Amino acid sequence: xxxxxxxxxxxxxxxxxxxxxxxxxxxxxxxxxVRGCMVIRPYGYAIWEKIQSVLDQKFKETGVQNAYFPLLxxxxxxxxxxxxxxxFAKECAVVTHYRLKxxxxxxxxxxxxxxxxxxxLIIRPTSETIIWNTYKxxxxxxxxxxxxxxxxxxxxxxxxRTRLFLRTSEFLWQxxxxxxxxxxxxEERAKMMLHVYADFAEKYMAMPVIxxxxxxxxxxxxxxxxxxxxxxxxxxxxLQSGTSHFLGQNFGRAFDVTFLNKEQKQEYAWATSWGVSxxxxxxxxxxxxxxxxxxxxxxxxPTQVVIVPIWKTDxxxxxxxxxxxxxxxxxRQMGISVKYDNDDQKRPGFKFADYELKGIPxxxxxxxxxxxxxxVEVMRRDTLxxxxxxxxxxxxxxxxxxxDIQANIYKKALDYRDAHIYECDNYDEFKQRIKDGGFxxxxxxxxxxxxxxxxxxxxxxxxxxPYGYEQTPGTDMVSGKPAKYRVIVAKAY
Amino acid sequence: xxxxxxxxxxxxxxxxxxxxxxxxxxxxxxxxxVRGCMVIRPYGYAIWEKIQSVLDQKFKETGVQNAYFPLLxxxxxxxxxxxxxxxFAKECAVVTHYRLKxxxxxxxxxxxxxxxxxxxLIIRPTSETIIWNTYKxxxxxxxxxxxxxxxxxxxxxxxxRTRLFLRTSEFLWQxxxxxxxxxxxxEERAKMMLHVYADFAEKYMAMPVIxxxxxxxxxxxxxxxxxxxxxxxxxxxxLQSGTSHFLGQNFGRAFDVTFLNKEQKQEYAWATSWGVSxxxxxxxxxxxxxxxxxxxxxxxxPTQVVIVPIWKTDxxxxxxxxxxxxxxxxxRQMGISVKYDNDDQKRPGFKFADYELKGIPxxxxxxxxxxxxxxVEVMRRDTLxxxxxxxxxxxxxxxxxxxDIQANIYKKALDYRDAHIYECDNYDEFKQRIKDGGFxxxxxxxxxxxxxxxxxxxxxxxxxxPYGYEQTPGTDMVSGKPAKYRVIVAKAY
Numbered sequence: 012x013x014x015x016x017x018x019x020x021x022x023x024x025x026x027x028x029x030x031x032x033x034x035x036x037x038x039x040x041x042x043x044x045v046r047g048c049m050v051i052r053p054y055g056y057a058i059w060e061k062i063q064s065v066l067d068q069k070f071k072e073t074g075v076q077n078a079y080f081p082l083l084x085x086x087x088x089x090x091x092x093x094x095x096x097x098x099f100a101k102e103c104a105v106v107t108h109y110r111l112k113x114x115x116x117x118x119x120x121x122x123x124x125x126x127x128x129x130x131x132l133i134i135r136p137t138s139e140t141i142i143w144n145t146y147k148x149x150x151x152x153x154x155x156x157x158x159x160x161x162x163x164x165x166x167x168x169x170x171x172r173t174r175l176f177l178r179t180s181e182f183l184w185q186x187x188x189x190x191x192x193x194x195x196x197x198e199e200r201a202k203m204m205l206h207v208y209a210d211f212a213e214k215y216m217a218m219p220v221i222x223x224x225x226x227x228x229x230x231x232x233x234x235x236x237x238x239x240x241x242x243x244x245x246x247x248x249x250l251q252s253g254t255s256h257f258l259g260q261n262f263g264r265a266f267d268v269t270f271l272n273k274e275q276k277q278e279y280a281w282a283t284s285w286g287v288s289x290x291x292x293x294x295x296x297x298x299x300x301x302x303x304x305x306x307x308x309x310x311x312x313p314t315q316v317v318i319v320p321i322w323k324t325d326x327x328x329x330x331x332x333x334x335x336x337x338x339x340x341x342x343r344q345m346g347i348s349v350k351y352d353n354d355d356q357k358r359p360g361f362k363f364a365d366y367e368l369k370g371i372p373x374x375x376x377x378x379x380x381x382x383x384x385x386x387v388e389v390m391r392r393d394t395l396x397x398x399x400x401x402x403x404x405x406x407x408x409x410x411x412x413x414x415d416i417q418a419n420i421y422k423k424a425l426d427y428r429d430a431h432i433y434e435c436d437n438y439d440e441f442k443q444r445i446k447d448g449g450f451x452x453x454x455x456x457x458x459x460x461x462x463x464x465x466x467x468x469x470x471x472x473x474x475x476x477p478y479g480y481e482q483t484p485g486t487d488m489v490s491g492k493p494a495k496y497r498v499i500v501a502k503a504y
Numbered sequence: 505x506x507x508x509x510x511x512x513x514x515x516x517x518x519x520x521x522x523x524x525x526x527x528x529x530x531x532x533x534x535x536x537x538v539r540g541c542m543v544i545r546p547y548g549y550a551i552w553e554k555i556q557s558v559l560d561q562k563f564k565e566t567g568v569q570n571a572y573f574p575l576l577x578x579x580x581x582x583x584x585x586x587x588x589x590x591x592f593a594k595e596c597a598v599v600t601h602y603r604l605k606x607x608x609x610x611x612x613x614x615x616x617x618x619x620x621x622x623x624x625l626i627i628r629p630t631s632e633t634i635i636w637n638t639y640k641x642x643x644x645x646x647x648x649x650x651x652x653x654x655x656x657x658x659x660x661x662x663x664x665r666t667r668l669f670l671r672t673s674e675f676l677w678q679x680x681x682x683x684x685x686x687x688x689x690x691e692e693r694a695k696m697m698l699h700v701y702a703d704f705a706e707k708y709m710a711m712p713v714i715x716x717x718x719x720x721x722x723x724x725x726x727x728x729x730x731x732x733x734x735x736x737x738x739x740x741x742x743l744q745s746g747t748s749h750f751l752g753q754n755f756g757r758a759f760d761v762t763f764l765n766k767e768q769k770q771e772y773a774w775a776t777s778w779g780v781s782x783x784x785x786x787x788x789x790x791x792x793x794x795x796x797x798x799x800x801x802x803x804x805x806p807t808q809v810v811i812v813p814i815w816k817t818d819x820x821x822x823x824x825x826x827x828x829x830x831x832x833x834x835x836r837q838m839g840i841s842v843k844y845d846n847d848d849q850k851r852p853g854f855k856f857a858d859y860e861l862k863g864i865p866x867x868x869x870x871x872x873x874x875x876x877x878x879x880v881e882v883m884r885r886d887t888l889x890x891x892x893x894x895x896x897x898x899x900x901x902x903x904x905x906x907x908d909i910q911a912n913i914y915k916k917a918l919d920y921r922d923a924h925i926y927e928c929d930n931y932d933e934f935k936q937r938i939k940d941g942g943f944x945x946x947x948x949x950x951x952x953x954x955x956x957x958x959x960x961x962x963x964x965x966x967x968x969x970p971y972g973y974e975q976t977p978g979t980d981m982v983s984g985k986p987a988k989y990r991v992i993v994a995k996a997y
Binding site: 041043044045048049050051052053056057059060076077078079080081082083084085086087089090096100101102103104105106107108109110111112113118119120122131132133134141144145148154160164165167169181183356 | 536575582660849
């Protein structure tokens with residue numbers, strides 16, 4: 012194991028290899044024998060559970076309730092909404108049969124041709140269709156609205172090239188689907204959820220994000236508007252971390268979800284949908300981690316503090332155990348998760364490397380001399396700085412340190428990002444500089460042609476029209492035509 | 505809605521119809537347009553979340569960690585374990601293609617024949633195969649054991665006749681899968697988890713269960729031993745509520761999971777698996793509910809207390825609001841979930857019926873005269889008894905009442921069950937009496953022939969060899985052969 016740790020490629024050498032190796036070595040996830048489907052290992056899943064738990068609470072505070080809708084969707088449902096089918100039919104897993112039978116050689120199983128489905132079923136790539144088909148029966152009057160449902164589930168989109176967490180055929184996510192009586196209320200909900208995502212990213216993941224609207228090309232298939240949060244990874248590439256869609260009446264119309272409004276007229280319900288996925292795990296890893304391994308924000312770290320004793324004799328260990336036991340008790344009382352590792356089968360050096368790799372925010376080391384001196388060695392994972400401090404009051408010290416780390420890694424990520432956002436008005440310059448990553452604020456004439464050309468020339472895409480950026484009109488750097496505002500252009504995961 | 509409530513069939517008239525109607529009318533779940541797949545509605549899902557949250561905590565207290573494994577399983581994996589494939593291949597959803605394309609008429613989509621998978625994939629009916637295929641890479645030495653993983657997920661078994669919660673093609677569950685270095689440790693873990701389930705059923709669901717071992721015929725496909733908890737529904741039928749399997753080395757052998765034991769010899773790992781599912785929702789409903797609707801145990805009720813005001817003037821409502829606001833605050837402080845329903849669009853009578861249907865354990869009604877007298881009307885859902893009590897100290901009164909309801913419905917279910925367990929030594933008598941339901945303790949000669957005959961004659965099955973029942977040898981009531989012990993025979997869901 013200790014040798015494996017040394018094997019981690021440096022970010023400066025190959026950022027992509029560093030990421031792939033880190034996910035596996037830190038035991039977050041691994042490829043399965045099923046093409047494109049990952050296994051999320053316990054340590055990775057524990058982080059995902061923390062993410063789920065915070066988000067779930069935030070959703071519920073806005074009135075959202077959880078529910079569960081079928082995994083399988085009749086093929087014909089997909090075709091009901093014209094744009095939606097274009098976006099999702101091309102990459103889905105299709106169930107055609109419902110039984111296997113023993114083969115003739117009696118040494119395996121084959122698909123039973125007798126058990127062919129009349130209509131094929133699709134494993135959900137997203138659930139607008141099946142959910143709106145259900146809402147049809149729930150809604151009669153404006154009094155039945157809004158419906159504010161969310162589900163935590165697995166979805167599947169057949170991907171040709173996959174990467175752990177970032178792009179997998181099966182992934183876990185939450186998808187919120189709301190139905191409203193008015194356009195205004197639906198738009199407000201879509202924006203509200205975007206801000207829930209953004210707040211979560213910044214306050215818990217310690218990941219600064221840019222909030223904005225997608226261009227028409229980049230919108231969700233079937234949406235009138237897609238709001239997005241975009242984060243910058245350490246290589247200057249963008250990672251779309253959450254989206255919220257204003258779907259207008261498209262799904263209401265496609266699935267005949269009508270209601271009697273206050274004026275006693277039949278109207279189609281207004282829709283939103285919004286989701287974040289296990290992709291957030293990839294964003295978390297790439298925002299903070301370093302060449303020694305993971306760096307986790309204290310608020311999402313499954314274990315926030317690890318304590319390692321250094322001893323020679325059994326008496327010494329007993330004495331340290333005794334001292335540490337009280338500290339652990341106190342920390343847990345304060346809501347801090349702590350692990351005491353006095354395993355005598357592993358050397359301290361191995362433990363140090365392993366906990367660095369796993370990104371435990373704070374490490375305490377207590378040796379015999381510390382006991383004599385009433386001290387403890389504290390290491391913070393974000394800066395790797397060590398300090399010897401008084402053991403008296405260590406609990407409060409640790410609590411403050413965790414808050415400090417949370418704030419520090421956010422600031423570090425923010426500084427990095429802000430140093431890599433550029434206004435750019437010249438396409439040749441853009442084409443040159445985009446190679447090194449970064450977010451480019453460029454005037455855009457609003458046409459899909461310009462967008463396509465940028466993508467073709469540089470692989471970069473329009474990430475969003477950013478909110479909160481003071482816009483002035485100008486000239487599109489590609490077409491030379493007038494442009495009302497600047498957009499963020501970047502390469503993206 | 506109020507008229508719909510009246511439509512609930514009485515249990516004595518048709519227990520099955522009562523159940524089906526209750527699940528839908530209480531808005532717990534409904535059939536979807538996908539054959540055999542249900543929609544779990546927010547109120548039903550909120551109860552499931554409570555179940556999940558308690559169980560998840562209990563699992564973690566025993567050292568279990570959550571993880572996530574792929575939804576899809578290569579067809580060939582199923583065949584690796586001979587008994588397993590027999591048990592599961594016959595009822596599974598098969599993915600054969602990974603793409604749809606626009607049809608020739610351009611008005612729908614069809615399966616793209618070009619996108620046929622080389623090997624078909626099965627939607628997991630249970631995950632032993634894919635998980636043990638993964639464990640292969642995690643285990644080298646006895647030091648890597650035990651592995652204690654659980655996953656909360658959806659599974660699919662193609663069912664011809666489905667009933668909400670009790671038998672659906674897709675259902676939600678948790679499946680624990682552990683790997684051990686010794687037979688003893690694995691057997692101990694399988695039993696430990698059975699007891700976790702039984703404790704949960706009794707303490708949280710207020711549902712008494714009988715713990716026991718399954719007969720060979722009724723074992724999980726691939727298990728050496730299956731432990732079960734069996735509950736009695738109000739119609740005297742059994743509902744298998746959770747199972748835990750000792751799998752021996754069957755999956756270790758099938759997926760080549762070997763380790764170097766302490767004696768430095770290669771050995772196959774020992775396995776267990778254990779699960780409970782959304783079937784528990786059906787058990788919960790059928791154990792306690794009555795002709796007025798759901799009766800929920802306070803510990804699993806999403807809302808434990810509802811408060812309904814009765815008023816005429818705005819001033820009166822304001823006064824009641826004011827009084828209730830303090831009570832709600834106090835109750836929440838005590839960890840009690842409470843809803844205050846002062847909606848002026850619905851009449852009190854409607855609210856009363858609705859909250860009875862939904863099984864809210866405690867209802868408080870506050871009218872104007874109550875305010876004057878310093879009283880409040882309390883109704884407990886389990887007995888429907890009403891009482892007028894002092895509003896002073898109502899919070900403590902409610903807390904005690906919730907505990908009393910929890911204990912009372914458990915006792916009621918226990919008394920019912922115990923009054924319907926019979927020792928029976930005569931097969932003719934058995935055949936007659938089994939028609940009315942109940943658990944029959946019968947001597948069994950241990951043969952599959954006897955078991956099959958009972959099932960053929962009466963549809964009843966051997967539920968388990970019960971634990972904690974003082975066994976004496978006797979004569980098998982069917983075959984007349986010697987029998988070492990009695991088993992529980994019953995009709996089952």
